[in-house]
Amino acid sequence: xxxxxxxxxxxxxxxxxxxxxxxxxxxxxxxxxxxxxxxxxxxxxxxxxxxxxxxxxxxxxxxxxxxxxxxxxxxxxxxxxxxxxxxxxxxxxxxxxxxxxxxxxxxxxxxxxxxxxxxxxxxxxxxxxxxxxxxxxxxxxxxxxxxxxxxxxxxxxxxxxxxxxxxxxxxxxxxxxxxxxxxxxxxxxxxxxxxxxxxxxxxxxxxxxxxxxxxxxxxxxxxxxxxxxxxxxxxxxxxxxxxxxxxxxxxxxxxxxxxxxxxxxxxxxxxxxxxxxxxxxxxxxxxxxxxxxxxxxxxxxxxxxxxxxxxxxxxxxxxxxxxxxxxxxxxxxxxxxxxxxxxxxxxxxxxxxxxxxxxxxxxxxxxxxxxxxxxxxxxxxxxxxxxxxxxxxxxxxxxxxxxxxxxxxxxxxxxxxxxxxxxxxxxxxxxxxxxxxxxxxxxxxxxxxxxxxxxxxxxxxxxxxxxxxxxxxxxxxxxxxxxxxxxxxxxxxxxxxxxxxxxxxxxxxxxxxxxxxxxxxxxxxxxxxxxxxxxxxxxxxxxxxxxxxxxxxxxxxxxxxxxxxxxxxxxxxxxxxxxxxxxxxxxxxxxxxxxxxxxxxxxxxxxxxxxxxxxxxxxxxxxxxxxxxxxxxxxxxxxxxxxxxxxxxxxxxxxxxxxxxxxxxxxxxxxxxxxxxxxxxxxxxxxxxxxxxxxxxxxxxxxxxxxxxxxxxxxxxxx
Numbered sequence: 219x220x221x222x223x224x225x226x227x228x229x230x231x232x233x234x235x236x237x238x239x240x241x242x243x244x245x246x247x248x249x250x251x252x253x254x255x256x257x258x259x260x261x262x263x264x265x266x267x268x269x270x271x272x273x274x275x276x277x278x279x280x281x282x283x284x285x286x287x288x289x290x291x292x293x294x295x296x297x298x299x300x301x302x303x304x305x306x307x308x309x310x311x312x313x314x315x316x317x318x319x320x321x322x323x324x325x326x327x328x329x330x331x332x333x334x335x336x337x338x339x340x341x342x343x344x345x346x347x348x349x350x351x352x353x354x355x356x357x358x359x360x361x362x363x364x365x366x367x368x369x370x371x372x373x374x375x376x377x378x379x380x381x382x383x384x385x386x387x388x389x390x391x392x393x394x395x396x397x398x399x400x401x402x403x404x405x406x407x408x409x410x411x412x413x414x415x416x417x418x419x420x421x422x423x424x425x426x427x428x429x430x431x432x433x434x435x436x437x438x439x440x441x442x443x444x445x446x447x448x449x450x451x452x453x454x455x456x457x458x459x460x461x462x463x464x465x466x467x468x469x470x471x472x473x474x475x476x477x478x479x480x481x482x483x484x485x486x487x488x489x490x491x492x493x494x495x496x497x498x499x500x501x502x503x504x505x506x507x508x509x510x511x512x513x514x515x516x517x518x519x520x521x522x523x524x525x526x527x528x529x530x531x532x533x534x535x536x537x538x539x540x541x542x543x544x545x546x547x548x549x550x551x552x553x554x555x556x557x558x559x560x561x562x563x564x565x566x567x568x569x570x571x572x573x574x575x576x577x578x579x580x581x582x583x584x585x586x587x588x589x590x591x592x593x594x595x596x597x598x599x600x601x602x603x604x605x606x607x608x609x610x611x612x613x614x615x616x617x618x619x620x621x622x623x624x625x626x627x628x629x630x631x632x633x634x635x636x637x638x639x640x641x642x643x644x645x646x647x648x649x650x651x652x653x654x655x656x657x658x659x660x661x662x663x664x665x666x667x668x669x670x671x672x673x674x675x676x677x678x679x680x681x682x683x684x685x686x687x688x689x690x691x692x693x694x695x696x697x698x699x700x701x702x703x704x705x706x707x708x709x710x711x712x713x714x715x716x717x718x719x720x721x722x723x724x725x726x727x728x729x730x731x732x733x734x735x736x737x738x739x740x741x742x743x744x745x746x747x748x749x750x751x752x753x754x755x756x757x758x759x760x761x762x763x764x765x766x767x768x769x770x771x772x773x774x775x776x777x778x779x780x781x782x783x784x785x786x787x788x789x790x791x792x793x794x795x796x797x798x799x800x801x802x803x804x805x806x807x808x809x810x811x812x813x814x815x816x817x818x819x820x821x822x823x824x825x826x827x828x829x830x831x832x833x834x835x836x837x838x839x840x841x842x843x844x845x846x847x848x849x850x851x852x853x854x855x856x857x858x859x860x861x862x863x864x865x866x867x868x869x870x871x872x873x874x875x876x877x878x879x880x881x882x883x884x885x886x887x888x889x890x891x892x893x894x895x896x897x898x899x900x901x902x903x904x905x906x907x908x909x910x911x912x913x914x915x916x917x918x919x920x921x922x923x924x925x926x927x928x929x930x931x932x933x934x935x936x937x
Contacts, residue, residue, distance in 0.1 A: 232277035232278060232280065232281040232286075232289065232290040232293075233290045233291035233292065234270070234273060234274055234277055234290055234291065234333060235290070235291050235329075235332045235333050236270055236329075238328075238329065238331070238332025238333070239332065239360075239361065240328040240329070240331040240332045240359070240360055240361040240362065240388075241266070241269070241325065241328040241329045241331075241332050242360075243328075243360025243361060244324065244325060244328035244358055244359050244360045244361075245262050245265075245266060245325065245328075246360070247358040247359075247360050248262060248265070248321065248324070248325070248358050249262055252357065252358045253354050253355050253356075253357040253358045254321070254355055254358065257321070260503075261502055261503075264502050265318070265321055265322060265325050266325060268322050268325070268326075268497075268499055268500075269322065269325035269326040269328070269329045270329055271497060272309070272311055272322075272326050272473070272497040273326060273329045273330060273333065275309060275495050275497055276307075276309060276330070276418070276471050276473065277289060277290050277333065278495075279307035279309065279471055279494070279495060280307070280416070280469075280471050282303065282304075283302065283303055283304040283305065283306070283307045284302045284303060284304075284306060284307070284416075284469050284470070284471070285297070285298055285300070285302060285303065285469060288334060288416050288469065289333050289334035289335060289416045290333050290334060291333070293333065293334040293416075294334070295334035295335075295336055295385070295415065295416060296385075296414060296415060296416075297413065297414050297415055297416055297417075297468060297469035298469075302468065302469060305490070306464060306469075306470055306471065306472060306490075307471050307472070307494050307495070308471075308472045308473075308474065308490060308491060308492065308493050308494055309471060309472070309473045309474065309493055309494065309495045309496065309497065310424075310473070310474045310475075310476075310479055310482060310483075310493035310495070310496040310497070311323075311326075311473055311474065311475045311476075311497050311499055312476070312477070312479050312496055312497070312498050312499060312741070312744065313475070313476075313477050313499035313501075314477050314499070314501055314505070314507050314708070314737075315477045315478075315507065315702060315703065315705050315708040315709070316477075316680060316705075316706070316708050316709035316710075317477070317499060317500075317501035317502075317505055317507070317708075317709070318499070318501065318502065318710075319422070319475055319476075319477070319499060320352065320355050320422075321355070322499055323340065323420055323422070323475060324355060324356055324358055324359060326420075326473075327340075327356075327359060327362075327390060327418070327420070328359055328360070328361070330418055331359075331361055331362050331387075331388045334416055335388065335415075335416045335417065335418050336384055336385060336388045336389070336415035336416060336417070337384065337388070337389060337391075337407070337412045337415050337416075337417040337418070337467060337470075338362070338388065338389070338390045338391070338417065338418045338419075338420065339390075339391045339393060339403070339407075339417070339418070339419045339420070339463055339467070340352070340356070340390060340391065340392050340393070340420045340422065341393055341394075341395050341419065341420065341421045341422060341424075341428070341454065341463075342392060342393070342394055342395065342422050342423070343394065343395065343422070343423055343426065343427075343677060344394045344395050344396045344427070346368065346394075347661075348679065349366070349367075349368055349392065349394050350366075350368065352392055352422070353366040353368070353392045356390060356392060359390060361387055361388070362387050362388035362389055362390050363380060363383060363384075363387060363388070363389040363390070364389075364390045364392070365380070365389060365390070365391050365392065366392045367391065367392060367393040367394060367399045367402070367403060368394075370399070370402055370403075370406075373406055377406070377409055377410060380410050381409075381410045381411060384410060384411075384412070384415060385415065389410075391403060395426070395427040395428065395450050395454070396450075397449045397450060397453055400450070400453035400454065400463065401453060401461070403463070404453070404461050404462065404463060404466050407463075407466050407467065408466060412466065412467060413466060413467060413468050413469075415469075416469050416470070417467035417469060417470035417471075418470060418471055418473060419463055419464065419467065419470055419471075419472045419473065420473050420475055421454070421472065421473070421474050421475060422475045422476075423475070423476055423677050424474030424475060424476050424479075424482060424491075425474075425476050425478055425479060425480070425481040425482050425699060425764065426476075426677060427450045428450060428451060428454050428455070428474075428491065429451065429481055429482075429485075429491060429768040430447040430448050430451040430455075430768065431448040431451070431765075431767045431768055432444040432446075432447055432448050432767070433767065433768050434767050434768070435767065446458070455490055455491065456490065464490070472490075472491075474491070474493060477702065477703070478698070478699035478702050478703055478764075479493070479740075480698060480699050480740075480755050480763035480764045481699065481763070481764035481765070481768050483740075483755065484755060484763065484764070485768075495748060496744045496748060498741060498744060498745055501710075502710070503712075504710045504711075504712040504713070505708075505709065505710055505712070506707075506708060506709065506710075506711050506712055506715060507705075507708045507734075508705070508708070508730065508731075508733070508734030508737065508738075509734065510523075510708075510715065511523060511524060511705075511707060511708070511720055511730070512524070512727060512730040512731045512734050513731070513734075514731075514879045514883070516727070516731075517724070517727040517728055517730075517731045517878045517879065518878065518879055522623075522626050522627045522718075522719065523627070523707075523715065523718045523719045523720050524719075524720060524722075524727060525546075525549070525550075525553075525623070525719050525720065525721045525722075526721075526722070526723065526724050526727065527544075527545070527546025527547075527549075527550075527690075527721050527722060527723055528544065528545065528546060528723065529723045529724065529725060531544045531545075531546045531547070531690055531723060532579060532580075532690045532692070535547070535579060535585070535588065535589060535592065535690070536585075542592070542595070542596070543592045543593070543595075543596050546688070546721055547577075547592065547593075547596075547688060547721075548596065548613075548616050549616060549619060549620065549623075549721065550575070550577075550686055550688040550719070550721040551575070551593065551596060551597070551600075551616075551668075552613075552616035552617050552619060552620035553619075553620040553623050553624065553686060553719050553721075554573075554575045554620075554666075554668075554685055554686040554719075555600075555617065555620065555641045555645070555666075556617055556620035556621050556623075556624050556637055556641070557620070557624055557685045557686065557717040557718075557719070558573040558640075558641070558644065558666060558685060558717075559632075559636075559637035559638065559639075559640035559641040559644070560624060560628065560631050560632050560637050560640075560717065561573065561685070561717050562640040562644065563632040563636050563637065563640060564632065568683070569640075569644070570664055571664050571682075571683060572662045572663060572664050572665065572667055572682065572683055573665075573666050573667070573683055573685060574662060574667045574669060574681050574682070574683055574684045574685065575666070575667065575668045575669065575684075575685065575686045575687075575688070576669050576681060576684055576686070576687045576688070576689075576706060576707075577589055577593065577668065577669065577670045577671075577688045578670075578671065578672065578687070578688070578689050578690070578691050578704060579670075579688070579689075579690040579691060580672060580690070580691060581672040581673055581691070582672070583654045583655065583672070586652050586654050586670050586671055586672060587652065589670050590650045590652050590668075590670045593650055593668050593670065594650055596613070597645065597648060597650075597668070599613055600613040600614075600617075600645070601645055601646065604638075604641070604642050604645070605642075617638065617641070618634070621634050621637065623719070624716075624717070627715065627716040627717075628716040628717075644665070644666055645666065647665040647666065648665060648666040648667075648668060649662070649663060649665055649666070649667050649668070650667075650668045650669075650670065651667060651668075651669055651670070652670050652671060653669055653670070653671030653672075654671050654672050654673070655672075655673070662681070669681065672691075676700070676703040676704050676706075677703045679706065680706075680709065681706055683714065684706060684707055684711070684714075684718075685714065685717045685718055685719075686718070686719050686720075686721070687706065687707045687719075687720040687721070687722075688720075688721045688722075689704065689720065689721070689722040689726065690722065690723070690726070691704060691726075692725075692726060694760070695760055695761070695762055696729065696760065696761055696762070697761070697762050697763070697764055697765055698733050698736065698755075698761050698762065698763050698764070699763065699764050700765075701729060701730070701733055701761075702733050702737065705730070707720055724874060724876055725839075725876060727878070728786055728839070728876050728878035729760070729761060731878045731879065732761065732786070732841060732878065733761065736755065739778065740755060755776075760838060760839060760840075777842070777848075777851055777924055778924070779924065779925065779926050779927060779928050779929070780891045780923075780924060780925070780926035781842075781922075781923070781924040782880055782882060782887060782890075782921065782922075782923050782924075783841070783842045783843060783848070783921065783922045783923075783924065784841060784842075784843060784877065784880035784881070784882075784919075784920070784921035784922070785835035785836055785839060785840050785841055785843040785877075785919075785920070786836065786839030786840070786841045786876055786877060786878060787835070787836035787838075787839040787875055787876045787877060788834065788835060788836060788875070788877070788903075788917050788918065788919040789834035789835050789836050789837075789917070790836070790875060790910065790912045790915075790917060791834075794834035794917065795912065795915045795916070795917055797834065798915075798916045798917065798918065800832075801832055801833065801834075801918050802902070802918075804829060804832050805829065805832075805865070805867065805900050808821055808825050808826070808828070808829055808865060809821060809865050809867070813867050814867070815867060815868050815869065816866070816867075816868050816886075817866070817867070818864040818865075818866050818889070818890070818893055818897065819864060819865045819866070819867075820862055820863075820864055820895075821862075821863055821864065821865050822861050822862065822863070823852055823855070823856050823859065823861045823862060823863040823895065823896065824856070824861060825863075826852070826863040826864075826865060826896065826898050827849050827852050827853065827863075829865075829898060829900070829920075830845040830848055830849055830898075830920075831845050831849075833845075833900065833918055833919075833920035834917075834918065835919070835920065839876065843920070843922075848922060852896055855895075855896065855925075855928060858928070859894065859895040859896070859925065860895075862894065862895045863895045863896045863897065863898065864890075864893050864895060864896070864897040864898070865897075865898050865899075865900065866886075866890060866897055866898070866899045866900070867899075867900050867901075867902070868886075868899075868901055868902075869901070869902050869903070869904075870901045870902070870903050870919070871903060871904070871906070871907045872903055872907060872908060873907050873908065873909065874908075875908060875910055875912075877919065880921050881899070881901045881919055881921060882899055882921055882923065887923065890923035891923055891925070891926045892926070893923075893925070894925070895925060896922060896923065896924055896925060897922070897923040898920065898921075898922055899920065899921045899922070899923065900918060900919075900920055901918065901919045901920075901921075902916065902917075902918055903916065903917055903918075903919065904916050905917055
């Protein structure tokens, strides 16, 4: 696995060993499939590059902020008693959902052991099954001792053994983010003299439990506010008695690992949990993320694997089992059965493995039981129809719909009769497991699994051979990090895409689209800055970046160079529709008396700004459209662009009331970005193509394109 270069000199004078025995041995273990599926050599080469890229930044930070000469080639592998140079550094390993973060951590730990780190603590979710999975995966490490806190009863007896071998081989602790477990680990670290060695702390899903959940309350000044940080934060970061992981390991680097770092990046600059450097983990070949599910072609034009269901689907489910499953759920079940049957024909090996359907409608456990019963009753009815040979029943006709849907991505699908034969044979062995806090199995069997659940179907859980996702989970204001972590359909699933569908309402598809775009924007910012500079996170009015108890992100926003800013939907209310003629007169006056279609009309920027409050929009789907703040930003840009902007007018004919991608794209958007000033776009629609009750009523829709050469505008919405 060598690239022929054994050592690399970093900017901070730390020299890195790139072909040490622990890394080489671990890569060999991964290649043959120790503790996981065997990995091909091309994938291992990428994993190695990622591990060394992160380690280079860690070594630089250690040498410049902790102590020189302790880690890297020629390092002592011993932590001196002198105070550290600055503050123990905090890094961020920013991957994407289900993109291989665990194997990245494993190989990074191996390379770190080769470079003198002797104590590594891996913090994980407090979900026992996931902890066991993580510990099993870390068995691929070739060299260090690996200790699982779930087996901590045996640690005391092994204390001298660990103390004896820590200096030569190193030790890796897998510990849950649980107050008692963390306290036990701190005591054990003290007992074995762990503070005398260079250390790493890897906080998996770092934005989940480690952050102080009392920040908002304690900063509010309320008399009843908590007096100290939350318990997990204290045991991990800083405790009054000095008994936290970070305080115990005096010479360490703290590395946060997550696919949703919004809460981390928006911490105060002086927070110990705000990253000082970032390493982007890019997925390898075959990864399917938001671009494969929620891009323009999917949310605008319904391209597979996106399938829209009725916006009121959850209301039908709330009606109870007597009403039967709503149409969208019936179609999702039918497609899953057809897809699994086709997979059985195309790949006979799938007949003896699990084929999985994921149903995520709510966080409420009572609803999980109701949905599971709806699924069971529908499958029982279908089974009866298949056994009776009824070819014209409603359930069998749904299978025909599923077959037609499958052929959109598999034109040469097996014959319907072959698929039906496999469904009939496999359906009796189906299972409907409920996965929630009350009942949490995650080892799904080798049959058709119709998995129903809530929050546990989020972080860290990988569902192999997941073919269909039925998702209705919504809140009036959702959290971007929570929603993105629900995307269990993401991952290395390219080969499964012909069999894959995600069923959800258009409005939720729009939310996933916005979140995907925000994620891409954030990753571009971090790629440009290395995570050193302050970064911004895009949000919309119905989406918060993260939970408010760790940071109130409703008051943080940014407008970027070349930004295309638009509300997610026009205002189709009666008052807005009645103002259509007044809006036309205002726009016509602004451009000098004549509306010319598809022209960039130069106007004084002050005149352009006067239209912002005139143009109506749906405030529940405002996205980044904030007329007041946009006006302030344009005012600040006025001198830069000589008080000049542009107005662009065009007609449009929409079928859907939502505009998750705006009304401007392609050449028009590129041309707008090339103008020498901000461009306000105004679109008029006669409403005749709409299928809503407002059909035939004219409405207006705005968007704004910011200049590509403007400085990024970071702002607080309360100022």
